[in-house]
Each structure stands twice: as structure tokens, then as C-alpha cells.
Amino acid sequence: MQKNKSEADPEEQFCSNPDCPDYGKKDAGNIVKYGHDKNGKQRFWCNTCESAFVETKNTxxxxxxxxxxxxxxxxxxxxxxxxxxxxxxxxxxxxxxxxxxxxxxxxxxxxxxxxxxxxxxxxxxxxxxxxxxxxxxxxxxxxxxxxxxxxxxxxxx
Ligand SMILES: [Zn+2]
Incomplete structure (x- = not known):
């Protein structure tokens, strides 16, 4: 069993939807954790545009x-x-x-x-x-x- 060591921080994430008003903004308070995808990557939810995305350093x-x-x-x-x-x-x-x-x-x-x-x-x-x-x-x-x-x-x- 592999453990995901780097527990992702919502404040370090930004919305990856280019059409979102908060696209690319860090720490705008719009991002919450949203489970994991099938590869065990942390998923996030953007409250601004109401869409989910996967943890990523750079979209x-x-x-x-x-x-x-x-x-x-x-x-x-x-x-x-x-x-x-x-x-x-x-x-x-x-x-x-x-x-x-x-x-x-x-x-x-x-x-x-x-x-x-x-x-x-x-x-x-x-x-x-x-x-x-x-x-x-x-x-x-x-x-x-x-x-x-x-x-x-x-x-x-
Ligand atoms: Zn968004």
C-alpha cells in the first residue's frame, strides 16, 4: 500500500478552470478538499465556479x-x-x-x-x-x- 505523503493544502491550490473568476488565484478562500481521484490524488472543489479539479502544482x-x-x-x-x-x-x-x-x-x-x-x-x-x-x-x-x-x-x- 502506498501512502500519499504530501497531504495537499487547499490554500496552496488554485482553481484550474480558465473561465473561473478565481482562476489561478491562491488563497482566495474558494477552494475546499473534495475527496480523491482513482489514482489517489487529492481532488479539490472550487466554490466560485462549482467545479472539481485535481491537485496540481501548475495546471x-x-x-x-x-x-x-x-x-x-x-x-x-x-x-x-x-x-x-x-x-x-x-x-x-x-x-x-x-x-x-x-x-x-x-x-x-x-x-x-x-x-x-x-x-x-x-x-x-x-x-x-x-x-x-x-x-x-x-x-x-x-x-x-x-x-x-x-x-x-x-x-x-
Ligand atoms: Zn473556479
Missing amino acids: VFYNRELSEDQIIMVCKLLVEKNGVRAIERIMGIHRDTVSSVIEGLARHAREVTDFLIKNIGLTEVEVDEMWSFVKKNKRKLPKEARKQMDRAIAGST
């Missing part, structure tokens, strides 16, 4: 199929200019999943940039190169995602 790195660590690995492989097929081969993850992860990252390019620099220790140049590579490599990304990447590269943080 951008939450994906139904991949762990946060795996998504960070995808970022690192992108920095090293590995395309979707290379990532599929290296990580043994289907290319459709890789593509959807990349699209999710691109849509939140600003937050992802911040996270990779502050928490993972990548440099600004590396992250810029990652976005440039993604733009070249994945021409079919939605306009909105491309716009977010352009903003992140322009870097007015």
Missing part, C-alpha cells in the same frame, strides 16, 4: 495521460530540438498525445516560460529556442497558440 502541466514530470521531459526534448516523432520514440508516448501536450504548452506559453525558467532552471534563450522550434515544427497549431508563443518569445514579463 499547465496537468494532462490526463501524462505526469507533470513527463510533460517537463517533453519540454526538455523540445529544447534539444526533438520533433514530435523523436519524442514519441524516446518516451514511448503516442505522437497524438505528444502533439496535444505541445499544443497545451503553446496555449499557455507565458506561464510555461515562467515555470521552465524559475522551476526547471532553463535559460530564457533556451525557452525562446524551444518556442521557435515548436513554431517551425508544428505549423498546424491553432492561431491562438501561435500568438501566445509569439508573446512569450517577445518576453515582456
Whole structure:
């Protein structure tokens, strides 16, 4: 039996619903604990938008199929200019999943940039190169995602 050591704190959580008025706000008093999901992860409930979400350090790195660590690995492989097929081969993850992860990252390019620099220790140049590579490599990304990447590269943080 595995015990979940890190007992999650509602005050450290924020609503992961982008349409919620309290989206991304910590300690706004809207979050309560809400049982566990089937993987034993703490779930939370947002009283503002009345929806449930799973404990996560950064919502951008939450994906139904991949762990946060795996998504960070995808970022690192992108920095090293590995395309979707290379990532599929290296990580043994289907290319459709890789593509959807990349699209999710691109849509939140600003937050992802911040996270990779502050928490993972990548440099600004590396992250810029990652976005440039993604733009070249994945021409079919939605306009909105491309716009977010352009903003992140322009870097007015
Ligand atoms: Zn909410």
C-alpha cells in the first residue's frame, strides 16, 4: 500500500478552470478538499465556479495521460530540438498525445516560460529556442497558440 505523503493544502491550490473568476488565484478562500481521484490524488472543489479539479502544482502541466514530470521531459526534448516523432520514440508516448501536450504548452506559453525558467532552471534563450522550434515544427497549431508563443518569445514579463 502506498501512502500519499504530501497531504495537499487547499490554500496552496488554485482553481484550474480558465473561465473561473478565481482562476489561478491562491488563497482566495474558494477552494475546499473534495475527496480523491482513482489514482489517489487529492481532488479539490472550487466554490466560485462549482467545479472539481485535481491537485496540481501548475495546471499547465496537468494532462490526463501524462505526469507533470513527463510533460517537463517533453519540454526538455523540445529544447534539444526533438520533433514530435523523436519524442514519441524516446518516451514511448503516442505522437497524438505528444502533439496535444505541445499544443497545451503553446496555449499557455507565458506561464510555461515562467515555470521552465524559475522551476526547471532553463535559460530564457533556451525557452525562446524551444518556442521557435515548436513554431517551425508544428505549423498546424491553432492561431491562438501561435500568438501566445509569439508573446512569450517577445518576453515582456
Ligand atoms: Zn473556479
